[in-house]
Amino acid sequence: MAHFAQLDSSNTVVRIIAIADKDTADEHGVEKEEIGREFCSKLLGGNWVQTSYNHNNRKRYAGIGMTYDETLDAFISPKPSTPSWILDATTCEWVAPIPKPNDGKDYGWNEEQQAWELYVLPTSGMPSLSATPCPTSQLPPPIPPTATAT
Numbered sequence: 001m002a003h004f005a006q007l008d009s010s011n012t013v014v015r016i017i018a019i020a021d022k023d024t025a026d027e028h029g030v031e032k033e034e035i036g037r038e039f040c041s042k043l044l045g046g047n048w049v050q051t052s053y054n055h056n057n058r059k060r061y062a063g064i065g066m067t068y069d070e071t072l073d074a075f076i077s078p079k080p081s082t083p084s085w086i087l088d089a090t091t092c093e094w095v096a097p098i099p100k101p102n103d104g105k106d107y108g109w110n111e112e113q114q115a116w117e118l119y120v121l122p123t124s125g126m127p128s129l130s131a132t133p134c135p136t137s138q139l140p141p142p143i144p145p146t147a148t149a150t
Contacts, residue, residue: 004018004040004050007046007068011069011070013063019040059075075092079094098116100116
């Protein structure tokens with residue numbers, strides 16, 4: 001199967017479909033993206049770009065709402081709500097202006113402080129996760145068996 005992403009006029013992915021490999025192949029059986037793009041366009045109209053589950057092209061598999069950047073030849077996720085993050089042109093991922101610490105701990109980005117903050121879980125005041133059995137008086141009545149023909 002070959003996968004293709006349909007793009008709107010601003011190169012945003014609006015649909016992804018799978019087509020048979022034969023629908024991308026020339027008369028010698030060689031698969032070519034342009035043939036697949038033309039097939040998709042004739043079938044459903046619009047502008048189409050091939051995408052790959054195996055990340056063989058365009059950095060990653062396309063997703064609805066991603067943008068196809070022709071210059072980088074990559075599908076790019078929408079920019080996160082953190083204005084300071086920038087697009088890494090090599091990975092085509094949004095990254096913080098300061099690298100995340102790589103010490104095995106969990107961090108979150110603080111946009112106001114422009115810094116990574118260590119996640120610290122509270123040790124008190126947390127609700128108990130122990131299961132409390134439900135009294136049988138609160139259980140719904142059993143469902144009667146359905147009648148069967150004899």
